[in-house]
Amino acid sequence: ILVSVADVEVVREGHQSEVLLSVAEEFPADLCFTLVFRGRRGNLDLVAETPSEAQAWIRGVRKLIQNAESMDDKERVDQWIWDWFQKADKNKDGRMNFKEVRTLLKMMNVDMNEEYALHLFTLADKSKSGCLENEEFVQFYKILTERQDMRQVFHDYSQDGQTLTLAELKDFLRQEQQEGERSREHAQELIDRYEPSETAKKQGAMSIDGFQMYLVSPEGAILDPQRLTLNQDMSRPLSHYFICSSHNTYLMEDQLRGQSSQEAYIQALKRGCRCVEVDCWDGPNGEPVVYHGHTFTSKILFRDVVTTLGEYAFKASEFPVILSLENHCSVEQQKVMAQLLDTILGDMLLREPLDGLVPQELPSPHDLKGKILLKAKKIGGLEESETLTDEATDEACNFLSPQKSKFSRELSDLVVYCKSVHFHSFEYSRLHSKCYEMSSFSESKARKLAKDTGTEFVHHNSRQLSRVYPSGMRTDSSNYNPQELWNVGCQIVALNVQTAGLEMDLNDGLFSQNGCCGYVLKPDFMRNDDSFDPERPQDRDGYTSFQLGQQLPKVNQKEGSIVDPLVRVEIYGVSQDQAKQETSYIYNNGFNPLWNETLNFIIHVPELALVRFVVEDYDKTSRNDFMGQFTVPFTCIQPGYRHIHLLSKDGMAIPLSTLFVNVKISEVTTEV
Secondary structure, eight states: OOGGGGEEEEOOOSSSSHHHHHHHTTTTGEEEEEEEEEEOOOEEEEEEHHHHHHHHHHHHHHHHHHHHTOOOOOOOOOOHHHHHHHHOOOOOOSSHHHHHHHHHHHTOOOOOOOOHHHHHHHOOOTTSSSOOHHHHHHHHHHTTTTTTTHHHHHHHHOSSSSEEEEEHHHHHHHSSSGGGGGHHHHHHHHHHHHOOOOHHHTTEEEHHHHHHHHHHHHGBBSHHHHSSSSSSOOOSSSEEEEBBSSTTBBBSOTTTTBOOOHHHHHHHHHOOOSSEEEEEEEGGGGEESSSSSSSSSOOOEEEHHHHHHHHHTTTSSSOOEEEEEEEEHHHHHHHHHHHHHHHHHHHGGGOOOTSSSSOOSSSTTTTTTTTTTEEHHHSSOTOOOOOOOOOHHHHHTTTTTOOOOOOHHHTTOOSSSOOOOOOHHHHHHHHOOOOOEEEEEEEHHHHHHHHSSOOOHHHHHSSSSSEOOTTTTOOOOOOOOOOHHTTTSSSOBBHHHHHHHHHHHHHHHTTGGGGOEEEEEEGGTTSSOOOOOOTTTOOOOEEEEEEEEEEOOOOGGGGGGOOOEEEEEEEEGGGOOOOOEEEOTTTOSSSSOEEEEEEEEEESSSGGEEEEEEEEEEOSSSOEEEEEEEEGGGBBBBBEEEEEEEETTOOEEEEEEEEEEEEEEEOOSSOO
C-alpha cells in the first residue's frame, strides 16, 4: 500500500477503531494503531509484531506528519518537485534521461513538441551527461514553470523591470488589490515577509521572486485570510446563525445497506458540524441501538455514539453541539438513553436554562460554549411541569407509516432550548410558539414554504430554529441544494456529509469562514424585523469581473492523455443571482493554460452569495470530467490579482493546482 504522508491526519494508538475493537481479544492494544486520513477516505488499521515495533511506527509516522505540516511554501514546492522526480525516474538510478523527461511531461499535462522538449533538457543538463540529476532537474522545473502571467503584472508596475520600489508596490496594492490607505504600510510588510533577497530588502524593494511568493501565499489567495479566523459576533441568539449540520450522521454510505459507524460522527464533527443526528431504536439486552430503521443498515450502540460525541464534540470548535434525536425507543430504553447521556457527557450536557429563567430569546453560541444541547420532543415546556406524555413521529423515514412512541420524563427533562414541535403555520408560530420550540421540515415542504411565503419564513427564522432534512427517497444519500433554504434563514440545513459533490462544496464554502467554527452569522436584514423577500431582494448590486488562468491538475480518469481544461464560474444565492458562465477550453494544455477571458456578474444580495470556480476537462462526446473546484462566500473575496487553490471532489487540496484571476468588485448604482 502506497500512502502519502500529506494525506495522513493523525495516528491513533490502541483499539481506537471499530475494526480493532472487534478483534481486541485476538490482538492486544499495544500492538495496534490506526492511520486516520484526511477527507472521506477510510482509516487504515494496522497490527505490529511487537509493542516496540508498533511504537516505532507510531513515533515515526507522527514525526513525518509533523515535518509535513511544518514545511513552508518553498519546502512544499521542493517536496512536490522531488515527488515528480521520483515518479519520472523509472529505473530509480537518481538520474533522468530524455525518455523519462518525455514521460514526465505527459504526466504533468504538458503537450510539447520533441524539439522544444530537448531544448529545455539541454539547457538544464549543465554536466552534459545526457541525464538530469537532482539539482539539474530543479533547474529544468524552473524553466518549465516560469510564470509569464505574473511576470507581466510585475512589469506593468516595475519601471526598471528588475524590482518594484516601495512606491511601485504601493501603487500596485492600491490600484489592483484595492487596498486604499493601507497600501503603503502593507507594501513594507510584504517586502519584509516575502522578499528573499537581503539586498532588495535593504533597498525597500521587491524582486520578481518575492512578488510571486506573495501572490501564491495565503495573503494572495482569493479568500481573505482575516475572514478565515473567528471574526464574527458570537453573542447573538442561536437563531441568528447558519449552523453546519449533518443528516443521519451515523451512516458512512447509503440509506438502505450502508454501514453505521462511530467514525461517521468523528468525521462530521471534525468537519465542523454543530448539529448531528441519532436514530435510536430498542436494542437487545436493554441497550438502545442506532441505525436507519426498517432498512439493512448496520447497528451501533447508542452508548458508543454518546461516548464518541463526548470525546470529539469540541475538538474542531468550542461552540455548542445540537444532538438531534430521532427517538423510536420504548419508555424503558429511553430511560437508559437519559442515563447514558447524563453519565457519559457529564457537565457538557445542558440540563436546564442557563440563568434558571424562561428565555424570551435563545442564548448565544458564546453563552453555550462547550455545551451539548438535546433536540427532541419534550413533555410540556420550560414554563411548567406537566406529567402528560407526548408523541413522536419518524420524520426521516417519511415514506413509511408514522411510528408512535411514548416519552419518558427522564429523557424529556434533558431537552431545554431545542424542543421539537409540529409546524402548523407561520401565523400560529408567531402567536403561540416559544423561542425554544423548533420544527423540522422535509426539503420539499421547506422549498414550498420558501417559494410561497419567503418573507414570513425569514421572520420566523429570526426568532426560532428550523431544521431541514433530505427527502426519505434519497436512499443513495444524495443531497439537495442548501442555498435556497439559507436564502430564507433556515439555520439547520442538514446534509449527508458523507456524500461529496456540489451541495457539500456549497456547505464547505459557506462554513469555511469565521474560523470554521460551524456557526456563520446571518446578514442583519435576516435577523431584525425587516421584510426581506429573497424573491424580491433590495438593490444591493455588486459587479464582479474575473480573468482566469494557471496550472491545473491531472485528471485520473484519463490516464496517459492530455487534458483540455475550461473554467466555469457559478453564482449561488437568491434566485436573481443564480448564474453560470464558462470559458472556452484550451486544447491539450492542462499544465499552464491561459484564457484571458472576462466573465461579468450582477450580484443583488452579496451577503448570501457563494461563488464556485469549477475546472473541467472538456469532452465533446460525453460529460466533462471534473478536475477541481473552490467555493468562496462573495463577502470573503479579496479583489485584485489572486490565486484560487483548487480542491478535489472530496474537498482535499490538490498540490500546486491553482487558478490565477483578476477580480474587480464595484457597486452598481443603476441597473440597465
